[in-house]
Amino acid sequence: MRSVYPATLLVSAGAIGYELLLMRVLSIVQWHHFAYMIISLALLGYGASGTLIALNRHRLEKRFETAFALSALLFSITMVLCFILSQRVPFNALEIVWNPRQFLHLSLLYLLFMVPFLFAASCIGLAFTCRRLAISRIYFFDLIGAGLGALLIIGALFVLIPQNALILLMVLPLMASFVVAKEATARTALFAAQFVWLGLFLTGIPQTHLDLRISEYKGLSQSLEVVDSRVLHESSSPLGLISIVESPTVPVRHAPGLSFNTRHIPPEQLQVFTDADGMSAITRFGGDPLSIAYLGDVTAALPYALLDAPRVLVLGAGGGNDVLLALYHGAIAVDAVELNPQMSELVADTYAEFAGHIYADERVRLFTREARGFVAQSPDAYGLIHIGLLDSFGASGAGVQSLNESYIYTVEAMRDYLAHTAPGGMIAITRWLKLPPRDSLKLIATARLALVAEGVDEPAAHLAMIRSWNTSTLLIRSTAFTVDDIAAIRSFSRSRSFDTVWLPGMRGDDANRFNRLVEPYFYEGATALLGDGADEYMASYKFHIEPASDNRPYYFHFFKWTTLPEVFALRRMGGAGLIEWGYLILVATLLQAAIAGLFLILLPLLSARRDWPRGTGARMGGYFLLLGFAFLFIEMAFIQKFILFLSHPLYSIAVVLSSFLVFAGVGSAWSDTAAALLKARGHEPIPIAASCIAVLAVVYVIILPIAFDRFIGSSDILKIVITNVLIAPLAFTMGMPFPLGLKRVAAFAPHFIPWAWGINGFASVVSAVLATLLAIQFGFNAVIVLALVLYGTAALLISRGFPARA
Amino acid sequence: MKILTCLLLIVSFAVQADDYAAVRQSMIDELQVYAKLARDTDASRLSDAVLRAMNTVERHRMVPASQLPFAYENRPLPIGHGQTISQPYIVALMTELIEPDADDVVLEIGTGSGYQAAVLAELVEHVYSIEIIEALATQAKHRLESMGYDNVTTRLGDGYFGWDEHAPFDAIVVTAAASHVPPPLIEQLKPGGLMIIPVGGRFMTQTLLLLEKTDDGEIITRQYGAVRFVPLTGKH
Structure with a gap:
């Protein structure tokens, strides 16, 4: 009887640990937004097991220990088995707008991952049902197990790769099964099954099938297809799997927004992937500024055309390119903020020589902190607060991030940043450019609202935006841009063939000169958003460009249901990129959750007695x-x-x-x-x-x-x-x-x-x-x-x- | 018996070939509908020459066996190695936008399945194509040879620096956008030449970037895409 307490704790810890581990794994092999699907399918497992137990209570009560030990053992086995099988489901999220079969693959993943939770929940449910007198103690151990499981997996992910963390987790229910089997009637058979399962693991056979099969359409997979490419370094933590890739035969040259007029080619770079995507780069720097002169010809260099030796805050320092950008332009001091300590360590230590020891430069201070928290607590004021590209172009373009909460681009964030700019200082934000305009216009709308909230009467005078063919850079300032500032922005843009999207006092014939669109969409959008009819414009716009806020921090979400029929019809005419598949997957997940819940939880109950008043x-x-x-x-x-x-x-x-x-x-x-x-x-x-x-x-x-x-x-x-x-x-x-x-x-x-x-x-x-x-x-x-x-x-x-x- | 088997094979091949010709024609019909829409909106267009080329190239010989049933659907298809064979409409539009002439020499960066190179080869004098994935480069080389495209030369390597020995080019087709347009490619483009780049992820082309090098060397770009069909504001 007493064995049920530690067994419950172990199963509960395994279940919550597995739930969190699956979120981590799916972020690596697919994308982040499957996290909510995992919560849903775990609950489905619990719901379905509740129904099963309710319908078979009398039979199970007689064989409680056997049923519990068997469920725990099956939990341990299916944890690994379903993980392996899920890696074989050919689900391609990017193909979902073209191929309806992908919805079936998604459903298959959903049901596969539900199975381990069904067995975990059966253990807990059996304990509650069959040991009613000890229910409060069982509940206590269940909850303590959940808390410990969360702690255990977070800690484990700092030292173990996800596959090894899975092995650690599968041991927990196996131990639970072992503890309870001692009191079971079918103990011999149970022990035999446990030893077979353990023995199989000791042979190492299951481990050989645990490799993560990352979507072949993620940046890391694509990079590794290139001739002679290889992973130089890999480090894993709950914050992400970081992979450093070297490609000596076809070196990567990552320079978003580089001018067509430049004569400078970026030097050798190492690719940095987080969760197999979101590529950034570590640039080789030997101390010669000429070798990184291309940094003077990107849209992100715009603020430096206006500022003389500023004190710079770089939010999301990543591979260090924006720090290099600041140093190249003569920043007097640079504070670099990076959330992931493993990323900081790569640039500051492992690849310090490659990166030119930029974090050892006496002008640079590195802070391993979260950006919003750092800004809120910082006593300093900066000449420039710089937010560079934190995501990859592919991810941005395909609607991959549409469900990501991002607290960096909200109205409240911008107000915080504005409060930390020195007199005459500014915020610079660079984003990938989308057509039809989405990111760029949402950024203008967000900045406008932040400026108004800060008491600025005429926000249009405090904003400036330029664009290349694939990036835009927005400047936001507490004080209005002067005539000299505007002249400097014009000169910077013209010499690099960048178009101005918005400048105080700009005329329409100034827009759309170098990177010509059928219509000057960006200028028209900016003018509308900074004029009196901003709200009407946002309401009638085909995409969601209302400002992001801390209450609704979905900066990357542009989907409007009303536009879906129109863009879906256009997918065969080059309009597939207009459909945010991340959002569609969430809707598909909702439907499959409802259907699975109906069939696995509610319908089986029809066979039970229904004689209530x-x-x-x-x-x-x-x-x-x-x-x-x-x-x-x-x-x-x-x-x-x-x-x-x-x-x-x-x-x-x-x-x-x-x-x-x-x-x-x-x-x-x-x-x-x-x-x-x-x-x-x-x-x-x-x-x-x-x-x-x-x-x-x-x-x-x-x-x-x-x-x-x-x-x-x-x-x-x-x-x-x-x-x-x-x-x-x-x-x-x-x-x-x-x-x-x-x-x-x-x-x-x-x-x-x-x-x-x-x-x-x-x-x-x-x-x-x-x-x-x-x-x-x-x-x-x-x-x-x-x-x-x-x-x-x-x-x-x-x-x-x-x-x-x- | 052997003769009978051979006859059956020949008949079956003929039937298959006819089947593909029919579905290919359906695909061309679909493209023509879109082309008509495009003309109405005063943006790009599809000429008869490009449609003929599209109707000649056997797309079904360029897709993996698992994708054969969809070979002539107007959508991108996976070809392995994280790559896709482009959507026919996008291939047609890209080909159209570089205004191919019979005496043109064209550089392609990213051979992939070889489909775009084959379409170009139907229209221009010579196509040089570079691929960075070894398996695809080898496969496409053999495939294009077996299909009789002797005016296509392929090689495995880095497309960033173009193909200096055969430069300058009348047109350059880059089949996937990178973070920037490589300066060496701009240099290898003839004055008056055109470069086309699809912008967006796999399966998700957003826009086409058309880069023009004017006679005096100035660079001007235009972007085309579904945006021209969508009035950005208005009644939902």
Whole structure:
């Protein structure tokens, strides 16, 4: 009996660890936006297992230990097996607009990854169902396991590559299976199976199939196809897999926005890939400025035509090219901020000689920090705050990043940057150019709003933008550009055949001179956005170019449903690039989550007994459905909000998810006591809990930005503690409505209990994806408000809908 | 029996060839519809010569066996090594935009399947093509030879520095955009020459960049793409 506690802890740790590991792996082999799919399919596994157990409870109770040990063993096996099989599914996300078969491949991935979670959840569900007297202790170990699992995988990913982290994780349920099998009736068979599985691993056979099969369309795969290319260095952490590629026969020359008029060729470079994509470069620098003279002929060099020996802050230093750009142009001091310590180490240490020891230069200070946090806490003011290209052109062009939260390009971020510019100083942001214009116009709209919020009356006088055929550079300044500044920008652009997109006082015939478009789209867009009719223009524009904000930080999201039929029809006429496939995959994921949830969770329940009082089923179902949606909406919105605070999506998912699990669990365990206390004073506990959730959530919407601003520069440990402290009261309260409702149902309609679990599970599966779609469309605060409405409606349903007793 | 088998094979081949001719013609019909739309919007156009070339080149001989059923669909297809055979409409448009003449010498950077080179070879005097992926370079060389394109010369190597021995070129086709247009390629373009580059990811061509080197050496670019069909503002 006692063995169930450590076994539950081990399985729970394995499940959350596997969930986070899959997010990491899919970011490498595919792209980042599968993270939300993983949350959904993990919940599907839990929901489906709940249904299975509910329908087979009596049989399973008799063989609890055997069933538990077998489920744990199958969890361990399928963890590895489904991982290997998933690598063989020929899913090509980029082909999704052309080939409907890709949707089937996506569904296959979804179902494959669900299987291990089905077995993990079966262990936990069996423990809850068959050991009802010890339920609170089992719950405790389940939650502690989840917390430890999140910590374990984050720590492991710092020292292990993902495949080895998987081996570590698969040992956990295997141990759980071993511990419980000792008490099982079929212990001999179980031990034999465990040893076969362990033996297979000791032969090394499964390991040979664990290699990550990275999409052949990602930058790293494509680079390695080039003759004589090879990976020189690889380092992995939760922040990403960094690969350094050397290509001696066909060297890479990465110089975005280089003028056609230049006479300078970039020197030898090493390619740097993060998660097998997002290429940047480390440029060979031997100290001779002439060797990097091409840096004077890129659009990103524009601010240096206006500034004399500025103090520069480079946000997202990466391979160090923007630092080199600043040094080449005579910056007096450069502060380089880079989030990933492994990236910093590559330029500062491993390839320091290749990179010309730029981080050892006495003018340069390197900070391994998150950009927004660094700026918020910095006491310094800069002549130039420089944000270069942080992503690859391919990724930018194909809508790969459409679901990425980016807190660097929001209105609030720009206000922070403006507050840290010295008098006469400016912000310079370089982006890849898209046609029809999207990034560039959204950037202008965002900068305009930030300037207005800072009290600038005429933002048009504070902005300047130029473009080459593939990049644009925007300058933003607290003070208006002078006549001399404008002349310098014109001269810089003309001599390099760059077009001006916007300059204070610019005339239409100045636009579209060198890189000619059918119409001067960029100038027209800039003029409209900086004029009186900006809002109407944004509303009628075919793509989403409204400013990004911390509440809706989807800078890369340009999709409008209303434009889809038009651009989809154009895909055979060269319009495929206008469709953001990242967004389409999210929609496809939502559909498959709904279908899978229906078939695997709800439909099997039809075979169970349904003899509850007439007329109460819909209301009871409604209650648990709304709770499922509401809980996940708040949880998902918080995960996305906390990315700003915790610097990276994986950290946010690990900390926020485990925090919600633990504190909601505690709240759930304490719900009986709370209900008794409230009832003694004549209050109904569920409406009180819903009201508390509403008050807390609204308070958080208001205080979170303030708390983030105050503590964003703190150490990681302190930020994790603060996150837990902030989430604890809310999650604690959110843990109550479900068990309280379940208890009321148990009193008069016990046969509805499996349905309550199933309906709630179904809602969770769907809402993990739906919450992200809603957040992209309406912002996090709207998702939270919607969740509160759902909680309120649920409370109404239960207070009016069905009796307290039969 | 042997004679019967041979006859069957010949008949089957003939039927197959006819089948492909029919689907290829359907593809050309589709391209003509788009070409008509393009004319209406006063942007690019597809000439009869380019459409003839597109109707001559056997695309089905340039795709992997798994993609044969889709060989004449107007969409990009995977050809392995992370590469694609371009969408026929894009190939036609790129060919059209460089205004090929019968006595032109054209440089192609990125041979890939060899499809673009074959289409060009139908229209110009000689095509020089460079590929950086060894397997594709070897495959395309043999394929183009077996299809009888003796006016195409291919080699494996770095396209950044062009092909100096055969420069200058009347036109240059770069089949995938890099972070910048290599200065050596601009140098190897004749005054009055044109360079075309598709911009965007695999499967996702966004626009076509047409670079013109004027007679006095000035560089002017134009960008074409689906944008011309989409009024950027208006009723949704």
